[in-house]
Amino acid sequence: MPSSRTWALLWVGSVGLALAVSACVFGLRGQLNFSEGASLDDLQTVQIQLPATELTVIGDPSRSRADWSGSWSTLGGTAKSALEDAAKAELRWETWGHIGRLSAVLPIDIRDITKLDSLKFETSSSLAHEIEGAGDVFVTGIDAFVSIELIGGNVEVLGGLEQIRVETGIGNIRVSTGAGVDLRTKDGHTRVSSLAFAPVFVDSEGPVTIELEDAEDLDIDVRNAGQIILDLDTAAHIGEGSYLRTLGSGSRAIQIRAGGGDVVLRMADEGGSSEEGSTDTSGEESDTDESDSDSDGASDSDSDGASETDESGSDESDTETDESGSGESDTETG
Numbered sequence: 001m002p003s004s005r006t007w008a009l010l011w012v013g014s015v016g017l018a019l020a021v022s023a024c025v026f027g028l029r030g031q032l033n034f035s036e037g038a039s040l041d042d043l044q045t046v047q048i049q050l051p052a053t054e055l056t057v058i059g060d061p062s063r064s065r066a067d068w069s070g071s072w073s074t075l076g077g078t079a080k081s082a083l084e085d086a087a088k089a090e091l092r093w094e095t096w097g098h099i100g101r102l103s104a105v106l107p108i109d110i111r112d113i114t115k116l117d118s119l120k121f122e123t124s125s126s127l128a129h130e131i132e133g134a135g136d137v138f139v140t141g142i143d144a145f146v147s148i149e150l151i152g153g154n155v156e157v158l159g160g161l162e163q164i165r166v167e168t169g170i171g172n173i174r175v176s177t178g179a180g181v182d183l184r185t186k187d188g189h190t191r192v193s194s195l196a197f198a199p200v201f202v203d204s205e206g207p208v209t210i211e212l213e214d215a216e217d218l219d220i221d222v223r224n225a226g227q228i229i230l231d232l233d234t235a236a237h238i239g240e241g242s243y244l245r246t247l248g249s250g251s252r253a254i255q256i257r258a259g260g261g262d263v264v265l266r267m268a269d270e271g272g273s274s275e276e277g278s279t280d281t282s283g284e285e286s287d288t289d290e291s292d293s294d295s296d297g298a299s300d301s302d303s304d305g306a307s308e309t310d311e312s313g314s315d316e317s318d319t320e321t322d323e324s325g326s327g328e329s330d331t332e333t334g
Contacts (some may be wrong), residue, residue: 022024027151030074031117032080037067040124043109044098050091050133051104052153054117059125059141059159066093071118074110085110091119121295128162133210136171148177154188193268197252205259212254219250220265225258 040046041064048055053070072089090105102121106114114233123129128145140158148155150168157164160179172188175181176321178196184203192210193202197217202268208225212218215232222228222243229238234247234295256263 028076028079028082030076030079030084030086032072032083032086034071034091035067035069036091036093037065038100039065040094040100040127042098043095043100045100045128045130046120047099047101047103047121047130048100048104048132049101050119050131050135051106051116052134052151054135055128055131055133055233056118056120057131057137057139057142058120058122059129059143060122061125061143063122063124066100066102066121066123068119068121071117073113073117074116085091085114089114089116098328116131121132129237190221193315195268199253199255201253201255203257203259204261207263208256208258208259209264210254211266212271213268215252215267217248218246218254220245220247220253220254222256222258222263225256225263226259226260229262229264229266231264233267 012134013192027091048057048154057209068091072086072091074082074085076085088107088110092103092105094101094103094185104116123142125141125143127142128140130147130148131139132149133153135153136152136155137145137150137153138149138156142157142159143161145162146157146160147165148167150171152170153168154171154173155166155168157166158176160177162184163180163183164175164177166173166175167184168188169185171185171186173185174188175183175191176193176195178194178198180198180200181192182201183190183192186205187208189206190202190204190206190208192200192202192208194210195213197214200209200210212232215234218232218234220230220243223241226240227243228237228239228241228243230243232251235245237243237245254265256265
């Protein structure tokens with residue numbers, strides 16, 4: 001795809017600039033729409049390093065090149081300065097060996113008044129992708145390794161076969177995948193739909209909901225939780241605090257550190273909550289965990305650490321230990 005750029009000029013009334021002390025100004029917002037691309041030949045990893053934005057990454061196994069499109073916007077006192085400043089912002093594509101990197105280049109004189117409104121990045125499913133930045137991220141169709149590290153923002157990942165790593169300072173995480181996952185958020189709801197026999201690691205300061213297609217041979221390790229609800233084909237439990245249990249060979253790790261948040265571990269066909277709605281892009285938790293309606297008056301019947309027999313009647317040896325215990329506000333006219 002050849003590179004292209006188009007300009008737009010919008011009148012902005014009563015826009016408070018980040019550098020203003022308490023004043024408002026009238027100005028113009030210059031907007032630059034762009035569309036660019038690059039070859040992915042001989043690459044193994046794609047790195048995307050961006051300022052705060054809404055990012056969509058779409059993988060396609062037939063692709064041999066990356067194409068990206070989006071828009072920059074910046075403020076200016078005159079029509080000329082607004083358009084000139086918007087044109088200074090760019091996304092730069094560079095390669096080193098088997099690594100390709102897309103990163104933002106913002107001159108210091110426009111850095112505080114320029115925003116990458118959104119970016120759509122179309123790429124190959126077979127390449128590893130490493131994303132760094134801030135803002136909401138949606139990834140679909142990437143089979144290889146995916147790593148997402150954000151200062152803050154909501155994350156949704158659909159698909160994947162190798163491994164998915166997500167770390168966000170503040171934000172909700174929603175993942176539906178057959179890959180192993182390692183997910184971390186300091187403030188948000190983490191939802192996982194695990195579609196294959198793969199490990200699940202969650203470190204969250206909020207509620208956690210995990211749905212499993214297969215509940216055999218689990219090594220369950222839940223700590224620092226509020227209420228714990230376990231509703232699997234192979235085991236059931238209600239309690240709080242910590243829960244340790246091995247099912248069968250224990251060859252699949254399910255490790256959760258909830259930071260006081262409630263934890264729900266259930267079969268994928270029994271909840272359905274992870275199929276409802278989409279990631280909350282406002283940064284606020286808007287969904288109510290279905291387990292809340294069952295939480296009142298729940299008691300932990302296993303708090304003495306007694307062993308528990310698997311109600312499935314199988315000959316598997318199970319052991320259990322339960323320890324109770326930029327968003328400016330503006331008015332625009334075309």
